[in-house]
Amino acid sequence: MVNIQEKISKICPSATFEEGQHLLVTVPDKDWYQLAKALKEDADLNFDVLSALVGMDWKDSLGCLYYLTSTKNDWQMLTVKVATEDRQNPMLHSVSDLWKVALFQEREVYDFYGIKFINHPDMRRFFLRNDWVGHPLRKDYDANPELNPIRLTDEADEDKTCSYVEENGKIKKVEGRVFGEDEYVVNFGPQHPSTHGVMRFRTAIDGEVIKKVDVVSGYIHRGIEKLCEDLTYPQTLHFTDRMDYMSAHMNRHCLCMCIEKAMGLEIPRRAQVIRVMMDELMRISSHLLSFGCMTMDLGATTAFFYGFREREQVLDIFDKTCGARMSMNYNVIGGVVADLHPDFVKDVKALCAIMPKRLEEYHKLFTGNIIGQNRTKGVGVLSKEDAINYAITGPSGRASGFACDCRKRHPYAIYNELNFNEVVMTEGDSFARYLLRLKEIEESVKILEQLVDRIPEGEIRAQVPKIIKLPAGRWYQQVEASRGVFGVFIESDGNKNPYRVHFQSPCFNLVGVMDVCCKDHLIADLITIGAALDFVIPDIDR
């Protein structure tokens, strides 16, 4: 850590440092871009992944926290804080040309906090309507429903955008358009059966070939982060189940771990094992659903029924132990809420026993199908550099050769004791993503087989105080969810409710590469690419 600190103070003498979970560097905005460039490009530092970008309102100032990861330096993390005191017209320098993932992340911050990013090419709102009044995550936001009634009229000015350009030390607003004057734009969604929810893509096409994809999100933006600020820590837990409902256990595991880490709580071994087993079961069910939905989107309806047949078996296991098929609400701070059902071991063994045979069946049904292969091979190729630059993790990142499995890179719970392979492929196309998911099911089964006979006896929950208060500070925790690395950021001021909670969802980044992946493909491939990336919309919108 000292090395980095010295290095940074050499590049940017105005930086101040603060020790914590990760080293926190505070830089003034005028030096930020220069430092960011050095952080990314310097051979010793090499922070090539922007893992999370958290907008913040510290009351006296507005700003951002950047969580950077270096894939070359042992996945070391660094936090950078940049703030501005101007509340009327806050501006920060954009880093979207260094880390492309910031293109959408900064738009999110602009939407929530009104911070304008200088040199960002497309400064539009991301989640809320164009005509929304105010920036909701600011602490002084006026929540009066009369300011923002339910509008049943369509949004105006959808094509207009703007950017703030710095010229000779002065900042100028430049109006622009999303699409060119004579581009032919076809609208997809928000109500479209193959967008897997309410997602909207506006595509500029030339004949049948896609030239540009403009993502319009926010059709299921529920303001979870703001809601969390008014709730106590145990009350915030249930939201995670409803964001990426296909990674409910992992998401909740992550939030629980983040809170437990802040409290310094030790989790009983039994609870750890149960949590990991549930995570892997969830991963199987999620990948089965992606298999079913992707094949159905490509027209293979039969495969959908096969995928769902096994998924029901997993859901039965959840149903017996957690009491619900979906939105299980199983993890709690300190452990899990209920002990395992007596049938659990038997059911998991039965699942592990049939899964290899079923996977063979899937391969027979779809993998070898020549129509399926023609529609997926070479479609939506994402290079490794782009995957890293856009922070694409999970199966989609690994299909591009980016070995980013959080279970291996930042092992949590008991993952470092387990024997499983990180599946990595290099093709980076839709077929690789599809195949990789099926292979990951095999790995998850392997993990379950290792644990199912070794569930230790003991407590399922640690003793936690009735009122949970976190010490002042900030924490960031990551887990490997079904679709990539899911992160939870908590900043506490010592009260019983969080000062700020941010969920860094993998799907948010996934949707960011739609434009990159779809370019120069046919419009029919948009569905394939979307299905293979497999984003869950409520996870994007939160």
Next chain:
Amino acid sequence: MKREDFKDNEYIDQLVEELNATGANVVVGKLDELLNWSISNSLWPLCFGTSCCAIEFMCLGAARYDMARFGFEVARNSPRQADYIMVQGTIVHRMAPVMRRLYEQLAEPKYIIACGGCAVSGGPFKKSYCVVKGVDEILPVDVYVPGCPPRPEAMFYGLMQLQRKIKVQKFFGGVNRKEKIADFFANHPEMEGQM
């Protein structure tokens, strides 16, 4: 399911009473019966879901729960071909005009089922700055199915309630359905003005 297996019969009874009170002649009544029988057994849903409930609805379509048994299986992708929308998931401010347009595009007779806590009342997101607190703020709702998400069995229960409701409808010689939509606008004048 038998009549006593349903929990809320009063509402249907009340509809039947109203129907009996207004009276209908034999020919028209029989025509109505035939029409209701056919509509209620071939209810086509719109593929519409915003969040978790939609996944449970997919389970309804898969082999285990198999909604084809009741005639619900032809999930349509266009609202113009669908009979009802089962609103699965939260409706937020940005989605509200879209939801409204989907409703307008449904062909008559059309029905709305509010499925899940979010569609019923806003659910766990009720206090959010941009969530519509129940889809009945923007649309007239026929059946409410609570749950988070409702189990497939609960969804079936809701769908069967809708079938029963359709069976006591009147199309010929006075429509008892359109009035409800008119009532809705009377109660929500601000919504009508916006269209």
